[in-house]
Amino acid sequence: MLTRNQCLKILLVEDDLGVPTMIEDLLGSLSESLFLLQTVKSLEIGVGCLEVEKFDAVLLDLSVSDSLRGSEDLAVLKGRWPTLPIVVLTDINDENMARSVLRWGAQDCLVKGRFHRTLLVRAIHYAIERQQIEEQLRQQALRQRLLGKMIEHIRSSIDPASILQSTVAEVRQFLQTDRVLIYRCQEWVSQLDGEEQKGAIVAGDGLPEGYIENPNISAALALSCFVLVESQSVQAIADVSTAPLAGSCKELLTDCEIAAVISVPIWQSGDWETAKETQEATVWEVEKNQDAAESYIWHEASGKPQAQGTNLPGSIAENGNSLWGMLTAYNCSGVREWQQWEIDFLQHLANQVAIAIEQSQRKDSGLRLGNKRRHKKVTRMGRYSLT
Structure with a gap:
């Protein structure tokens, strides 16, 4: 779980020049939370960064220039980094689309221009914590299956x-x-x-x-x-x-x-x-x-x-x-x-x-x-x- 004053490294995939400035201002104005923001302009560059560095979360714009369809963008990231928390940024205020990206693997969906400082920070923190809980449950289920398999082998072996x-x-x-x-x-x-x-x-x-x-x-x-x-x-x-x-x-x-x-x-x-x-x-x-x-x-x-x-x-x-x-x-x-x-x-x-x-x-x-x-x-x- 997150600790107080923990520095979080965030990757922002966004090609709108105004959005990174806005997010930097929002995150940089907080004294109780520390964020290190790195911005890239394409999904391809973002994937390259993830291959060589560890990030605590990703803010992903689904409309960057080399974007596939939204589900495919998320599938690419989740397929290679299944425990990576992702918060989607979108220009479209659509509940159906928001539910869809959650089903595809995102932890949250924010509409550009409609979130303030507290909401952005809360979304990042909640995304990280929810992803950690999901991973803990997944590992627990994996351990239970393995333990069950080993117990069955022990009981059946003579x-x-x-x-x-x-x-x-x-x-x-x-x-x-x-x-x-x-x-x-x-x-x-x-x-x-x-x-x-x-x-x-x-x-x-x-x-x-x-x-x-x-x-x-x-x-x-x-x-x-x-x-x-x-x-x-x-x-x-x-x-x-x-x-x-x-x-x-x-x-x-x-x-x-x-x-x-x-x-x-x-x-x-x-x-x-x-x-x-x-x-x-x-x-x-x-x-x-x-x-x-x-x-x-x-x-x-x-x-x-x-x-x-x-x-x-x-x-x-x-x-x-x-x-x-x-x-x-x-x-x-x-x-x-x-x-x-x-x-x-x-x-x-x-x-x-x-x-x-x-x-x-x-x-x-x-x-x-x-x-x-x-x-x-x-x-x-x-x-x-x-x-």
Whole structure:
């Protein structure tokens, strides 16, 4: 949204020499609003300006010398710059024409000679704000469609590895970030390859060679899981260089070319005894990498390291759920202020991943139980035959 005293750069496409002077006088007489007006005499020149410069809005006269029909002029601009706010200027006071240009994509229509200073400024401000709202709604609808598509894929897939890998790939593409991974925090029986593992990266997209095998990365990720449990919320760092982290952690992230990071927990329900066992296993795993782990997180409130030895927070949340792992995205190209919709998007996705993982584990547990019962039945039959 617009802020007070924000300087707005406006492109005026107008070949009537008197109109630019009038608009400059109207905009220049305002002390509370700042405008930088650039005037061109043709649509072709205006398109050229838009290709090399960014403008906050366009004032467009539909009767310039090289004008097409009104709808085509707007189609040219909206086709190439769909989020560009456009206010149409016209000599014709026609309600039908005004409604038509709004349908074609303009945000407002003003009749030359019939608007004063306040109306012109209001039209520009409203055009920009309405266009921003439209774009926000469009992006929201796009996110909802993508989220629905990803959720449907998660629910329909029977392969856990496929679920996790497709999730990180689609998240990376949609958020336009550099690296995305899913990290499994606790000791577990892998649904992917049947081997017993401790904390590990189970899916990743955009990860450089050797990233998964790096023990310092594993220690840092393991400790980050504990931080998620302690905070019971998302960990979002917009700028690693200014975040309240210990020096060794910043060095580690800098070496990995990580400028910003966001981590969302993946919770999983389960019995307390199993969660306690996996918690102890993870604490032991972190203690093995104490040099890298003990200085990883620097608590913002106290200014003291918050993860040392067995004082690490448990993997059990207040609601009794345990932390299965986390979905993490890294920005390497520069700092990034993570938006609330990005956090909400990742949280919704993490919840669906958690559901799919639980369903897969229940199914696998059922198969193992069935095999165990069949084995016992065969054993009994064998005993009977011996007698």
